[in-house]
Amino acid sequence: MTISRTTVDKLGIKLYDKATAVVAETIANCYDADAENVIVKVPLDKWLATRSNGEINDKGYEISVEDDGIGMTPEVVNDFYLKVGTDRRLDPRRGSFSPIKKRPVMGRKGIGKLAAFGICKVIEVRSAGGKKTSKGFLTTHFIMNYDDINQETDASYYPIPGKDDKTYSPNMGTIIKFRNFLPRRTPDADTFHRQVARRFGLELPDFRIAIVDTETDEKFQVGQLEVEIEEATRINVDDRPVTLDEGMKLPVRGWVAYAKHPYKNEEVAGVRIYARGKIASTTRDFGLKAGFTGEHNLRSYLVGVIHADWIDEDDEEDLIRSDRQDILWASEKGIAFQEWGQKLLKELGKKSLFPMRQKAWKVFLEKSGLEDEAKKRFEDSKVAEAAMQVGKTIGSIASLEDLQDAEYVQNLKELVLTIAPHKMIVDKLKEVETMEVDRPLELVSKIFNDAKVAEAASLGQVAMERIGALNKLEEILKSQSIADERTLQELLESAPWLINPQWTVLQANQTFESLRSAFERWYYNEYGEEILTTTSGKGEKKRPDFVMLHIGRKVEIVEIKKPGHSLEDEEFDRLREYIERLQQFLNDNPTFKLDFPETHVTLICDKLNLSATPKLAYDKLFDDGILEKKTWEELLRDTRKVHEDFLKVYRPRRTTV
Secondary structure (H helix, E strand, C coil): CCCCCCHHHHHCCCCCCCHHHHHHHHHHHHHHCCCCEEEEEECCCCECEEEECCEEEECCCCEEEEECCCCCCHHHHHHHHCCCCCCHHHCCCCCCECCCCCCECCCCCCCHHHHHHHCEEEEEEEEEEEEEECCEEEEEEEEEEHHHHCCCCCCCCCCEECCCCCCEECCCEEEEEEEEECCCECCCHHHHHHHHHCCECCCCCCCEEEEEECCCCCEEECCCCCCCECHHHCEECCCCCEECCCCCEECCEEEEEEECCCCCCHHHCEEEEEECCEEEEEECCCCCCCCCCCHHHHHHHEEEEEECHHHHCCCCCCCECCCCCCECCCCHHHHHHHHHHHHHHHHHHHHHHHHHHHHHHHHHHHHHCHHHHHHHHCCCHHHHHHHHHHHHHHHHCCCCCHHHCHHHHHHHHHHHHHHHHHHHHHHHHHHHHHCCCCCCHHHHHHHHHHHHHHHHHHHHHHHHHHHHHHHHHHHHHHCCCCCCHHHHHHHHHHCHHHCCCCCCCCCCCHHHHHHHHHHHHHHHHHHCCCCCCCCCHHHHCCCCCCEEEEECCEEEEEEECCCCCEECHHHHHHHHHHHHHHHHHHHHCHHHHHHCCEEEEEEECCEECCCHHHHHHHHHHHHCCCEEEECHHHHHHHHHHHHHHHHHHHHHHHHHC
């Protein structure tokens, strides 16, 4: 078997394509070399190269990673560094621990040195190590070029020696430089810090990483990736080993919890899993399927750190993917680990349900100003208290992420304030229903009075909203583009309180719908003509002949004409015909008439232009109380007056209860 050098393309570009990933892989090598200090010099928040017309335009930047570790001699470079894919832990000359500090080494696969070819074409290595001589430490210095390596051949590759090769240096250590970049952009300082920090789960006093922005000379240390968590949700896992089928227990340490705030950046999201101090995987759910308690919050707020060094044991199956971005979950240990994690997260979801709901309620209360608004809108303290109870119920189950949206919070608050009086009414009436019969009458009276207060608040709110709707309708009627009769019919059928504010239908009446259908069939059978009495159903595409409503046990015919229109003889004759035929239908069908014994007509029309005989018939219907006429102006005036009069009565009462 021979391996082409084009394999470098797969192990470099295809696995590592971000500057932070390349830097982190190089830092891991510094750690394995017993370095105590690592200095990374990088131009932050810059395009390292761009592409234009198919050509790459390198910007001349350089990234360097320098450490004070044990370094490498030319022999070490040839025997180990330039040999790709050798497992250092199985090599008795190196082993799985660093030579001086005996750190469990992070490197294993022997391909991390190629990571930089995912972002650049030139890697320069200068390293001094070995035994100190009178001249200092022997130095090896060489340059690797991607284009020279990536050839369709299995012949050996010889790097270009650098100017310091085979010279001596006063100190041990290695510096690796990357140049001639592909089109890649470096992140800003905060993001770079987070991305590097998340790759290491180390808390060591003798290993420090400094980042220097070569554009600004600003310097900062890489610390732990800090995440603000809800302490009440935290679960420590140090005493919760992963158990295999045969009973073997695999130790883990760390914690899982919910973050205080929705994820602001990708680096803190999910549970970070480390092996030997280096990132092995990040999971949002351990593959947990949907449908468990607290699922929404879990997927939005889950954070954690888990160390499981057995994922990367020397004498066991390698469970880490080549790019160290995930674990091979299909393995025996991987399956056991996944099941362990799923059980843990279900427990976390249940444990966190109450504190997260409490948090959501507090956030909603603060952002909505619900308490002040409830006191302002409902001066009676009992109704305001009901609003707070409804707010707590609804606010606590809202998404914390959604609660960052001001419009969402405002809409939620309005929903709460609308529901509050109704809740109080229902609660008070239920209280009466469950009372023992020997309870004092005074207490019953008080409860009924509380329900009346809530009902007044509810109706007051409806009245205010209706007046707002009336204002809009008035604007439409006064505008030049008057709505057609079909639109006005639909409006009055959907809001019959516009015709008469006392017409408030509590629920749809199936018996009436049966009457409507039977009447329309009867009409066709008797007269050979189709008739429509509603704007719904078939009426959605065709204008109804008239609108028929039920108000209590009364059948109401609503006939309208456009504003400014005069009712002519022919139109009145047709209306009178509808009345007579509906009454005939009810007489022929006494079962329906038993349910709806009365028939009434409301005519919305601005003017009459009737000749003598039709006028006599019109007056007769009017005198008999069968027909009532309103102009559009009267309709608006009467409806507005009823609602405004109610508010005048309601508002003073609120201040005296």
